[in-house]
Amino acid sequence: MRTAHDLELAHLTKRYGTTVAVNDLNHVFAPGSYVCLLGPSGCGKSSTLRMIAGHESVSEGSILLSGRDISALPPAKRGTAMMFQNYALFPHLSVKDNVAFSLRMKGVDKAARHARAMEMLELVDMTHLAERLPAQLSGGQQQRVALARALISDPEVLLLDEPLSALDPFLRIRMRGELKRLQRELGITFIHVTHGQDEALALADEVVVMNNAVIEQAGPAREVFNAPRTEFVARFMGGHNVITLNGARHAIRQDEIRIGDSGLPATVQAIEYQGDRVAIASQTEAGEALIALMPEAAFFSNEISPGAQVRLTWEEGRLHRLQA
CATH class of the missing domain: 3.40.50.300 (P-loop containing nucleotide triphosphate hydrolases)
Structure with missing residues (x-):
């Protein structure tokens, strides 16, 4: 050495x-x-x-x-x-x-x-x-x-x-x-x-x-x-969504977002098959674009189509607040 x-x-x-x-x-x-x-x-x-x-x-x-x-x-x-x-x-x-x-x-x-x-x-x-x-x-x-x-x-x-x-x-x-x-x-x-x-x-x-x-x-x-500090880092590093909640900007990993029975209403815009997972691109009522990553098997057991109305949710504590 x-x-x-x-x-x-x-x-x-x-x-x-x-x-x-x-x-x-x-x-x-x-x-x-x-x-x-x-x-x-x-x-x-x-x-x-x-x-x-x-x-x-x-x-x-x-x-x-x-x-x-x-x-x-x-x-x-x-x-x-x-x-x-x-x-x-x-x-x-x-x-x-x-x-x-x-x-x-x-x-x-x-x-x-x-x-x-x-x-x-x-x-x-x-x-x-x-x-x-x-x-x-x-x-x-x-x-x-x-x-x-x-x-x-x-x-x-x-x-x-x-x-x-x-x-x-x-x-x-x-x-x-x-x-x-x-x-x-x-x-x-x-x-x-x-x-x-x-x-x-x-x-x-x-x-x-x-x-x-x-x-x-x-x-x-x-x-x-x-733990990206800024919106630029969150977006550039990839794998994150950036969303405004309660007047502040937050990042959340795409694989942390779930599609469930409750949560943030959104409309599915596009579906992309990525082999071991499927990316579901959606838009919230506020016009923000969010991507959820689902395991391939879970998606194909209950397929979602573009235009579908869904609700997006995540575990408490998974949101990461960004610097202004």
Whole structure:
């Protein structure tokens, strides 16, 4: 296991002309954790990652790693490494030489850098393809090479910019497990940018939800999903309804809503079969859209059709009040 290093953003701001892409972020990433920066396109998550990496300048504030201000240092001097979305492998170099490239730039002799590259390739189960060119690899194999190349510099923090977006759904799920295994094995901090809620929930020790250049909520994945603070987080994380009751906005999980003999009157708008469950979209008399998730067997034992009048209910205490 590595020595723990914490990463802190202190009043971090990024401006592009008059546009504020990242606005006064203050956050400490726990040492040795898997963190997902999550949010819609344009929320500032990639700009934040690129500032940490040193690929974007800091407009205001600072980035501290183990208490050391790295804001003005070049990327190679920071103690961070970045794995790019498009992998950025050199097409004319073998897998082994791609992984060893940064050591070559540092003047490490050929035998030593190749030995280290093979250690990294073993970590990602790619030693058997060490002599191939990138064009001879699948997308998943290219990703493993890019990962090994980022890790060869022995970073304190690994930065991943939507690393799974180019993969097919089956491989994406498999690679999630690989990334989590590697992070635990290495004991270093991974900061992973994604716009996929399922990806963040599957991987993250901490989810940091960004919106409009600020952090809207940060915390353990389960806490952010089950106790969203704002309407934006409730809707963005998915799986929640947002409803006004007694003048206040509340969130309730879709799987907590039941269709019964009493409760809130609503009209069924649409039915969607989802395999193990059925989503019933309805509209209340106040015009609010609510979704109830029913187990597949329960729905088909008593089918409901669009246009049906139903009543929606839930257990007391399941409503979660949102911040204004």
